[in-house]
Amino acid sequence: MEFREITTFLQVAKFKSFSRAAEQLGYTQAAVTIQIKNLEKELGVHLFDRIGKQTLLTHQGRIFYEYASNIARDISQAKDALSNPEELTGTLCIGTIESVCASVFPSLLREYHRHYPKVNIKIITDSPETLLHMMDKNTLDLVYFLDKPVYNTHWIKVLEKPEDVFFVASSEHPLVQSENLSLNEVITQPFISTEKDASYRLLLEESLAEKGLELHPFLETGNTEFIINQLRHNLGVSFLPGFIVQKYLNSGSLTTLDVTDFQLQVWRQIVYHKDKWVTREMKAFLELASESL
Numbered sequence: 570m571e572f573r574e575i576t577t578f579l580q581v582a583k584f585k586s587f588s589r590a591a592e593q594l595g596y597t598q599a600a601v602t603i604q605i606k607n608l609e610k611e612l613g614v615h616l617f618d619r620i621g622k623q624t625l626l627t628h629q630g631r632i633f634y635e636y637a638s639n640i641a642r643d644i645s646q647a648k649d650a651l652s653n654p655e656e657l658t659g660t661l662c663i664g665t666i667e668s669v670c671a672s673v674f675p676s677l678l679r680e681y682h683r684h685y686p687k688v689n690i691k692i693i694t695d696s697p698e699t700l701l702h703m704m705d706k707n708t709l710d711l712v713y714f715l716d717k718p719v720y721n722t723h724w725i726k727v728l729e730k731p732e733d734v735f736f737v738a739s740s741e742h743p744l745v746q747s748e749n750l751s752l753n754e755v756i757t758q759p760f761i762s763t764e765k766d767a768s769y770r771l772l773l774e775e776s777l778a779e780k781g782l783e784l785h786p787f788l789e790t791g792n793t794e795f796i797i798n799q800l801r802h803n804l805g806v807s808f809l810p811g812f813i814v815q816k817y818l819n820s821g822s823l824t825t826l827d828v829t830d831f832q833l834q835v836w837r838q839i840v841y842h843k844d845k846w847v848t849r850e851m852k853a854f855l856e857l858a859s860e861s862l
Contacts, residue, residue: 570608570612571604574604574605574608575608575637575640576594576641577594577596577604577605578604578616578634578637579634579637579638579641581617581624582626583707585625586624587602587605587619612629612633614629614630614633615627615629615630616630616633617630638844645846656687657685657687657850657853658687659688659689659849659850660689660690660850661688661689661691661710661851662690662693662709662710663690663691663709663711663713663854664693664700664701664704664709664711664712665700665712665713665714666694666696666700666714666715666767666768667767667791667793668715668763668793668809668810668813669713669715669837670692670694671794671813672812672813673713674692676861677857678690680857680861681854681857684857685853688850694791695766696766696767697712697716697719697768698766699766700712700714701714701719701721701840704724704841705723705842710845710851711840711841711845711851711855712838712839712840712841713838714838715732715768715769715835716768716835717768717835718836718838719838723844724841724842724843725840725841725842725843726838726839726840727841727859728838728839728855729836730836730837731835731836732810732811732812732835732836732837733810733811733832733833734772734808734809734811734833735808735809735810735814735826736755736806736807736825736826736828737800737807737808737809737814737818737824737825738800738805738806738823738826739800739801739802739822739823739824740823741803742803742806742824744806745824745826749829750826750827750828751828751829752780752782752830753782755806755826755828756782756784756785758805758806759787759804759805759806760784760785760786760787760805760806761786761788761789761790761796761799761800761805761806761807762784762786762807762808763790763791763793763796763807763809764790765789768835769809769833769835770808772833773808773833776831788805793809793813796809797813797814797817797823800823801817801822801823806826811825839855839858
């Protein structure tokens with residue numbers, strides 16, 4: 570059994586196509602077919618069912634896939650460790666949501682760059698759903714996001730930390746002096762909201778819908794720094810995770826509004842695909858992210 574045959578098998582399984590695997594590997598389709606046949610002959614099993622345009626793993630193929638993935642991961646790790654055992658010089662592609670990028674990542678990435686200045690980092694911001702789909706397609710190394718707890722048998726979760734989300738306003742806002750605030754009183758104020766695909770906005774709207782209420786923001790933006798600036802100028806009310814506005818709460822420029830019988834939590838989560846080879850660059854980021862909490 571040759572390693573190139575294992576690599577070819579994994580590519581065919583990934584793309585569900587002999588022709589696309591051949592294109593990716595720079596082989597002819599005939600070469601891919603021969604390698605898979607050699608592998609099947611040596612293993613004594615049928616690895617793929619080819620029905621029409623569908624190329625799918627058989628039961629035996631799915632079993633072998635787990636072992637093949639581990640073999641490929643172990644060899645890649647060995648090569649990486651031997652090529653440069655001390656200095657990290659690779660790439661790291663992280664998916665996150667805008668609010669985490671604006672509030673958590675500046676200090677986290679400064680510290681990461683201080684330790685590993687030769688690592689090339691790429692940040693993609695989008696909704697959790699889009700980012701997780703990108704991770705499943707292997708275009709992202711890992712995803713750092715806020716949402717209700719989400720799980721998938723294909724993911725490894727390395728962080729799940731609950732975070733409170735608050736209605737926030739300027740310390741000079743008229744509602745600050747109010748007692749027994751109702752949810753309806755708060756959401757009918759001039760409301761500045763994150764965009765519709767922000768996870769904590771979706772959770773808020775789900776909670777409102779259960780009570781027969783709707784949110785009608787006068788301003789929507791994905792830029793949480795802009796929202797905070799508007800709040801500090803007493804231009805409305807918003808709904809944001811506590812860790813994003815904590816320093817402004819501490820300084821007294823913003824305050825939380827105590828809404829009777831309403832509380833919502835989201836979870837900070839970091840995940841990567843279970844079949845993803847964890848590079849040293851990924852491992853270093855995950856350790857630093859956990860330490861920074």
